[in-house]
Amino acid sequence: MSSTMSRRGFLGLALAGVTVAGLAACGGEGGGAAGVKKGGAELSKKLALPTFTAAKIPTPDLPIDAGQDPAYLKYPTELVKSVAAPPGDGKKITSLTQTWDVAPPAPGQSAYLQELNKALGSEWAMNIVVGDGYPDKFNAIIASDDLPDLVWFPPNQGLQRVPELLAAKFHDLTSYLSGDAIKKYPNLANLGDVAWKSAVTDGKLYGVAVSYSKFGQVFLVNTDYWQPVGGATFTSADDFFDKTKQLLDVKKNKYPLEPSYVNHVHMFSHWYGAPNTWKLEGGKLTHQYETQEYLAALEFAVKCFKANLFWPDPALATIKDKVANGQIGAYVESFPGFLNDAKTQKYNLGAIVPFAATPSSKPVYNAGLGSVGFTAISNKVDKARIETLLGVLNYLAAPFGTEEYQLVNFGVEGTHFTKKDGDLAFTDKGTAEVPTTVQPLQFVIGSPSALFLPGQPERTKLIHDFETKVAPLLQPRVTTGHFSDTYTQKNGELSTMASDAIVDFVTGRKPLSGWQDFVKKWMDKGGAAMKAEYEASIAKG
Template sequence: MSRRTLLRSAGIATAAALSPALLTACGSGSKGGGNVANKGTKLTPWPTFTPKTGPAPDLKGDVTTGVEDAYLKYPSKLTKGTSGTPGDGSTLKVMTITYGTPPTARAKNQYWQAMEKALGVKIDFTAIPAADFQSKMSTVMAGNDLPDILNIGGGNTLAHEADFVMKTMANLSEYVSGDAIKDYPNLANIPTNAWSSVGRFHGGIYGVPIQRAKPASVMWINRDSFDKAGYKPTGSWTQEEYSAAVKELTKGKQYGIGSLPQGVWASSYGIANGWSMKGGMFTSQYEDPHWKDLLSYTNGLWKQKQIWPNSPTGSTVDFKTQYYNGTIQSYTDGFSALPTTLSVIHDFLPAPMLPFTVNGIAGAAYAGSNIFGYTTLNKNLSKAKIKMVLKVLDWLASPFGTEEYQLLMYGVEGVHFKYNGAGDPIPTKLGTTENVINLPFWYMCSAPQVLYVPGAQAGIKAAYEWEQQTSSKMIVNPTLGLRSDTQTSVGATISQNMTDTITGIITGRQPVSSWDAAVKKWKSGGGDKIASEYASEFAANTTK
């Protein structure tokens, strides 16, 4: 793909790091959907996880810790991920988010046609640009013209989301809970932590997860430059060594740091991943006094002009562009930026940075939500139709190394991709426009991810080694899958005030002493109530 095409799809990578926000949907029914909280309900069992055996990886992962299987070359022999055609010849209306450009019309789009033929259904796609998703979904949720398949993803928090889902979408519990999921072997291959991150709705399962890697946001660095400046990819990397490296890498119009980095550095200071939980009680990360130490340190780097001056207002695409061209030597993005990053960068080795140690205490990376979002089915579909649609989703979830996965991700051989000398699928010119980015079938459903990028063996090895060192120690957000009405109604507003305070302190517009007042305002503005609602939900989800 061209750099321009990849930049357009930058949001795909970033969204995975943001997806925990979509999990904090309503906790009480205020839009006619009824009570969506799990307190006082019988909890539907999660689907029985039944892993599928795929091609032997070059570097073996560990599903229990979150280390992904890594492939340094594409499988030479593909297998079948399903049997038969899942569809019934009908038309399905589908709505998803998109980070691509509008696709070529179906009549001229060979990728679209090939996917419909393989699925056995006609797909009428409504792909909403990421920038418009919140506003468009507000209109959709207020109306009655709903699709058959709706994906809610990209880290968006939709007002009264859970109420809307319960009111308009099908309860899938009888089809996917427990051993029932075995009718859909590829859906059964989705790990339990992805299902639990979607969460239950009043005890039931309403969404099929779009699985993603365990890590959340990371600091992407130019490994070549950082290695020369003293980076230690062994876990013994200290804050002092990091500071010295950043200073060395800042010269002229080159900056050691791109985007404001406090989000990924917080873990090195022992700050909780969003929330901490002890004895069933929840405490926000904002209440950790180490925040003031972190902000003071970051402000020092800002004063020394080691952070790109446009970072407070820069977009993800801005940071990627400056990282790709060498203006900034590091920036914050989702771990799942890996495929696009390794595909477009050939002048240096891009890699995630290990958390540095502070005062002799080793930092741990933050875990993400394990999902991009989840897919729901219209409740007006008949039982037979729901089973058929689940078969379609099962096809889309066919794992790496299958014929189905290849068609979904790369298109038709000879049309959308060709194999290079090493056997890797490389996009043709047509494949840069007719693809899964611009026609996002993968947001209907997709397989558990693996580490593979054509021709990027060094980058894959670096990412795999990073996962090995960090995954078992990652800090998890304990609110994943829990629901809070207050978070949905005021969470974005009160959190924005905290974000503004963080930026103000880092850039010197506010003193570090202003932090305490900001936290107090956050707590009184709804933070304390959110904590209480999470505690109630946690109790409901852990009581049989």
């Protein structure tokens, strides 16, 4: 898709890579590594990733033995202090970032930002792009050569010639961050390989990874809808199809599936074992569109459409209302959307864990990117100040259960939030000041995912249970940490081309016999060039 997108599209893209604008989550690509590795794993002969060191946090209430996010059924009573003293140097710290919310209150009118500045020991100043247009603003600032201290590099907005730009205008941070050097910044060392791989460019670390969930799209359901067929558990694609046909009731306006065809093909592809965008064998890449597994998922979606299983209006904008009142049985959401729906939706929420479509299928679960890019330090910054800025980012990356996380994400107790019986809630002042400031802040630097739903321990258990079941199925995107110019230049066009084609095939506007012709056209228009560039990057290590 193009470099401009809706907030909902962006959030899905951060996890999935190929989007359809306006959908709640996005299908196709995923990425990241299959779990946090512990120990400075070598990405190449030249670069060791930052050595993973688990941060000290309150003991989670649920197990984390399979790579699940730390989960808390109540807000911790005893927080950990992860930063001994304000890391700043008293000077203003400028940054370029984005928000999909409204602009936050001006610094002079925000008690939250004033308290954060005190804790950081420096004034935190953000140049914020509100809504679409980040690439345009980014390019204008680069061209002006008036760079802020910290610049966010998103992974999915078509920024051009990134390796050359980083080498020309930003500090190489490899010596500060790789291997054991990261131990000077314990909260950054806690981010893990999943996030750090996406911050590697040309075998160097030019930025600090912006941590994000490693879990990708989720197939969510209203469990009440599925009770007549014994619940939303399935033994095969045929079993899923038979049960959805039983639940279809056109007269009562009840349909099993929301009309997000591309997202559903992505979900079905898990069942057939399709690759997470690319499959790597012997140094050679194969795109998911070239595989029989993805074609099988597409064929199954065509079968579902012909059986009238999708809601008939593809422009439906009120999906969750229909799910809540029992008219739609299942929908696709990003993992952060899963968390949000668990907090806000009142229906009996559930999630479908990928299963084998056929006896010979090996189900997978496509991991998310594990980050929303990285933040680089401009070479306008004196080298003597690099460690100060890294210290500030270390403060802001503090994990859930620390004093620093609480201040960054909730503000000041009594002013911005209150605690009661293991729950936490914003005050009116907190609601007005904190969320709108935190969103652009967290595109510059983020904390590792954690599960805490105030007042809803059962839903916290539900999400943790889903993570436990899909963890063994997690499938990384093998191109993470590698760069393709064609991707930055052509991915928008190719994504739109693919999304449009998939919709045409699913809905019968084009016969499925034309799929291979589409794949050839897609490869000719840029897919083959992307493949060659990624293969060359992988060969270099």
